[in-house]
Amino acid sequence: xxxxxxxxxxxxxxxxxxxxxxxxxxxxxxxxxxxxxxxxxxxxxxxxxxxxxxxxxxxxxxxxxxxxxxxxxxxxxxxxxxxxxxxxxxxxxxxxxxxxxxxxxxxxxxxxxxxxxxxxxxxxxxx
Numbered sequence: 184x185x186x187x188x189x190x191x192x193x194x195x196x197x198x199x200x201x202x203x204x205x206x207x208x209x210x211x212x213x214x215x216x217x218x219x220x221x222x223x224x225x226x227x228x229x230x231x232x233x234x235x236x237x238x239x240x241x242x243x244x245x246x247x248x249x250x251x252x253x254x255x256x257x258x259x260x261x262x263x264x265x266x267x268x269x270x271x272x273x274x275x276x277x278x279x280x281x282x283x284x285x286x287x288x289x290x291x292x293x294x295x296x297x298x299x300x301x302x303x304x305x306x307x308x309x310x
Contacts, residue, residue, distance in 0.1 A: 188218050190273070191259045191281065191290040194252055197285055202226070209260055212291065217272040218260055219244045248278040257281040 193212035199205050205220040224230050224242035233241075252258060261277040281287075 189259060189261050191257065191287055192216070193287075194254055194256050194258055196253055197252060199249070205252060207252055209258060213288070216260075217299060218262065218275050219265075219267070219272055220245060220275040220278070222246065222249060223256070248275070251280045252278060255285060257284070259286075 190209055190211045192209040194207055195210045195215060196208040197205065198207070201222070203221075203223050206224060207218050207220070209218060210216075210217045221227070222242075222245050224245060230238045230241070257280070258299050259279040259281060260273055260275055262273040262275040265272055265274045
């Protein structure tokens with residue numbers, strides 16, 4: 184799958200394995216989404232083909248995200264949908280910690296507008 188979701192919600196769990204990964208859960212009001220943030224960029228063979236400055240930048244960003252993701256914060260998470268042991272998860276590429284408490288309500292309103300304008304749109308036959 185190659186989808187890039189952008190859920191907004193409250194971080195409800197956090198499990199850190201230093202220098203390996205941070206697994207956390209975001210509750211967006213419809214359910215809980217498991218997220219994985221990899222922290223092993225400097226030791227993983229997956230990154231050997233990338234340029235060292237790029238790998239250091241990615242590792243630095245992941246470390247910053249790891250320190251910002253705390254229980255109870257409202258976060259906007261971007262990443263790739265993946266599956267692990269039969270469960271869906273987001274492999275995180277970007278995290279924004281939201282400071283405005285109204286951001287969740289705004290996100291819900293944007294989702295409702297999208298649903299009405301795009302998903303519920305009725306097209307005439309033949310179009």
